[in-house]
Amino acid sequence: MEHELKEFIKMCDEAIKKEDFDTLMNYYTDDAVLVVKPGMIARGKEEIKKAFIAIAKYFNNSLMPTQGEMIILEAGDTALVLSQTLINSDKTDSDYSMDRRSTYVFKKNPQGEWLCAIDNSYGTELISNKDI
Numbered sequence: 001m002e003h004e005l006k007e008f009i010k011m012c013d014e015a016i017k018k019e020d021f022d023t024l025m026n027y028y029t030d031d032a033v034l035v036v037k038p039g040m041i042a043r044g045k046e047e048i049k050k051a052f053i054a055i056a057k058y059f060n061n062s063l064m065p066t067q068g069e070m071i072i073l074e075a076g077d078t079a080l081v082l083s084q085t086l087i088n089s090d091k092t093d094s095d096y097s098m099d100r101r102s103t104y105v106f107k108k109n110p111q112g113e114w115l116c117a118i119d120n121s122y123g124t125e126l127i128s129n130k131d132i
Contacts, residue, residue: 003072005079005106008114013065019056021049028116029107035120048119062090065121077108085121100125 008027015024025045028034034042034051042051056063068084081104105118120126 003074005072005081005114006067006070008106009067009070009081009083009104012116013067016052016056017064019061021052024052025049028119029109032116033118033120035122035126038122038126059087059089064088079106079114080104081106082123087121 012024012027015021015027025048028045028048031044032048034048036042036051036055042048064087066086066088068086070081070083073080073082081102083102083104085100085102087100100121101123102121103118103123104116104120106114107117109115
């Protein structure tokens with residue numbers, strides 16, 4: 001049986017593709033953290049939304065994330081997701097890898113719905129970056 005977070009992450013990817021950032025913010029905790037790029041973090045929904053708008057612009061408004069292989073480790077109301085994230089876009093000169101090993105942390109809210117608390121598409125690549 002597929003873990004429900006796989007479908008949830010697919011919905012997030014679809015919102016990013018459509019640049020529907022208002023809907024995307026419904027999938028984050030109020031105090032969520034997004035690694036925008038190594039050395040840059042957005043905190044909270046307002047900053048995260050602004051970051052996604054800037055990311056979309058960086059990728060010429062053609063960002064299409066998809067997930068490959070995924071491992072989900074769940075403990076109570078918390079889940080760690082390790083995922084192969086594939087970034088496709090019309091932009092051909094990105095400074096960042098388009099094939100990533102992402103790490104995401106999800107928490108269940110009181111209604112039992114998963115929300116993203118930590119969104120890190122760079123995964124362990126951040127270890128070499130002292131600014132985080």
